[in-house]
Amino acid sequence: MGKVIGIDLGTTNSCVAVVENNAPVIIPSTSGAMTTPSVVAFTKKGERLVGESARRQAVTNPDRTIASVKRHMGTNWHMRIDGTDYKPQTISAMILMQLKKDAEDFLGEPVTEAVITVPAYFNDVQRQATKDAGRIAGLNVKRIVNEPTSAALSYGLNHGEDQKVMVYDLGGGTFDVSIIEIGDGVIEVLSTSGDNHLGGDDFDERIVSWIVSEFKKEHRVDLSKDFAAMQRIKDAAEQAKKELSATDQTQIMLPYLAQVKGEPVHMDLTLTRAQFERLVSDLIDRTEGPVRSALSDAGISPAQLGRVLLVGGSTRIPAVQQKVRFLTGKEPSQNINPDECVAKGAAILGSTLAGTGLVSAGTGKNLLLLDVTPLSLSIETVGGVATRLIERNSTLPVRYSKIFSTAAPYQTAVDIHVLQGERPMARDNKTIGKFKLKGIKPAPAGVPQIEVTFDIDANGILKVSAKDLDTGKQQSITITADDRMSEAEIEQAIADAQNYAGQDEVRVKAVDLLGEAQKLLSQADQAIQAGKKQMDKGLRKQLKNDTAALRRLVVKCRLEKVDEGQLDQIRAAREQLEGTLSQAGR
Incomplete structure (x- = not known):
């Protein structure tokens, strides 16, 4: 088996590394630099330029030069040049092909396998787009790994002591922060947060x-x-x-x-x-929210951090370093190169996956990497609720199944609506896929057993399946780039959950209360119908009035505008109807 290279596919610059003589080394570009500008250009003569040569001519050829394409990964962005539409995956593939060529020149042998890094906060579609770019470039992408995790992997190889580390990664286009525990040969990501449009x-x-x-x-x-x-x-x-x-x-x-x-x-x-x-x-202040969120999700205080690692060229800005000191109370570590450590970590992981794994300092054990998923995954259930199957910051790979049933009698098909985000209501999250499970055996509502399974692999790429346990019929979907989530939308996912936490709580209460009210109304309708002759006329009239009063409140209730006052009115009407219904049943 040939060498597995590690690639940091960056917004501004990219970097490639490989393990040689049991140590990760950076592969120089054709110009001799340790990084390659993530720039692609097309000359008017039809020549394609990548890297430093493309960056140098950008001033004289701006409308045929493409930079910072990483910010468009997983979107429908494209650029038309000479009658050809270039998508982000295509442009990224050109950069990857250049890095592949540099690696082959350096090693003197063909390179076909790579580990490629992505921002921790890249969603499922963006990860798949990155993997597709690797395939276009002729690379078998053995793993997609989060950039902060890769940096910690590079750091953890040379530091045997057990500790919790914060990786503060501010690159050319994205910001990530991860809390990572290093100990006994295991590098475990405890939490991650970030901003996909800050750099x-x-x-x-x-x-x-x-x-x-x-x-x-x-x-x-x-x-x-x-x-x-x-x-x-x-x-x-x-x-x-x-x-x-x-x-x-x-x-x-x-x-x-x-x-x-x-x-x-x-x-x-x-x-x-x-x-x-x-x-x-x-802009610097915007990094504070993700830092505090990551610490909170990991369940630790800044005082419990053993080290803070700065990754990405933008962390060289003195004001950024000062912000990190303010947020953590610690002096950031200066013993890793912020431009190179991500690619080196990817090369270490590549070597491990190839079966020639390196051992951690101090323990002498092979390194084990445990990464996490950045956002919660759910399906839509009755009442428009986003029912979570996998919580954010779950360790990868992860597989989870849950049994659901039908909401209407004698359904023979159900729609599976897959969502990504932190809000409790489906409409406030991002749709990343839909499919239909057909062939369900007809039965009363609530009888069929439908098993929904979410399976996220080590690359963070999701597969969803649904199975009718009675008939054995099954349908599945792997989320693809057709189901797009924009950078702006994913940035807002966590922020919205915090900003609208109070409003979300009221909506969830409303869904439960309305469900209970509907059941009670159904019981009351049956009682009215059944008691036409034998029920006391006054009691039957009261029951009809109380039923109508509750039904009016339920019909009037709009989840997008509901408040606690409306819920109190529904609760009171429900209690009134329960009392009357109880009297009628005596």
């Missing part, structure tokens, strides 16, 4: 906006519609950001940036670190 690109954009605004103030020229000028500004903004990690101020000089009345206009601006920190302070 270095957003920091760059703030500097770009500032530059455009300053230039407009000074020269009364709006550069935002000038493609070539904007590409130069973007490059200058990224460079300024990097320089401000080491210096207190930087000079942004761009000669011949525009023309005013036929005369060339040059840019010469000074940006201080303090100004930059003011521009991005709210």
Whole structure:
């Protein structure tokens, strides 16, 4: 078997590593650098450029250059160039092919297998899209692994002591935080959280906006519609950001940036670190929520952390490091390379999967990796409730089954509606798949036994199946890229659950109460019908009135607008009807 390479497929830069002589090493790019820009370009002559060569020509060829495609994974985004539509998987595959070629040149042998990393908060569709990109590139993707987990794997190899570690991963386009326990050769992810649309690109954009605004103030020229000028500004903004990690101020000089009345206009601006920190302070503050959420889900306090690892180029920003100190009370560890550790961890996992696993320091045991799923998975049940089968932060791989039944009498088919997210009501979560189980043996409501099974593999990719235990009929679905969940939607999943926790609680109570009320109304209708002759006329009239009163409240109740006051009215009407029904039964 050949070598299994580890690939960190990044938003801004990508990196590839392999295990050589029992240690992970970074494979240099064709230009000799340790990382490869995640940029693809098409020249007007039809040539395809990948990496550094694509990045260098972006200024003169902006509308045929694609960067930061990782932010579009799992969506229907595409870019049309020369009559061809390029999807995120296709562009990502081009980057992966370049990394594969670099690895083959380095090793002197063909490479066909890889472990590829993704943000911990990538959903099922995004993971599948990444795996598809690997397949397009000619790679058998042995495992999709979360980036913070991979970084911890790289760190855990060289540190034998048992400890809980926070991985704070702020890259070019995504932010993840994971709490990971390392001990006795086992690396176990306790929790994960994040923001799929927060990273270095957003920091760059703030500097770009500032530059455009300053230039407009000074020269009364709006550069935002000038493609070539904007590409130069973007490059200058990224460079300024990097320089401000080491210096207190930087000079942004761009000669011949525009023309005013036929005369060339040059840019010469000074940006201080303090100004930059003011521009991005709210972005840095956005990392606080996921950090606190991950600690809470892991059930630990910052004081219980043994180490905080910084991953991703954006963690070099001093204000980011200061935020981490404030949130954890700890000095972040400086003994791993934030650009390389994710790829090295992936290479370690690849070596382990190939059967040539490395051993952890101190214990001498083979490393065992236990990862988690980032979001809860549910199916829709009666009343529009999202009934969870797998909770977020469940250890992978995971398989869970639950028995359900029919809601209406003599149903011969049921719709299985698969959801992802943290809200208790189905409509507030994201639909990631639907399928129908047919051939159910006709029976009264509640009699058929339908077993629904969720199966998530080690890559975090989901398969859902439903089986009628009486007839043995079965139907299943593997969630594919046709069932898309956008980055904005997944970002909101946890936040919405927190913001609307009170509202959600009322809705869940309403579903239960309405279900009980409907049963009572059915009993009352039967009693009225059965007691036409023998029931006291006054009691029968009271029973009819109480039934009508409860039915009016139930019909009027709208889950999207329900409040505690309405629920109290329904409870009171239900109690009144129960009392009258009890009298009628004596």
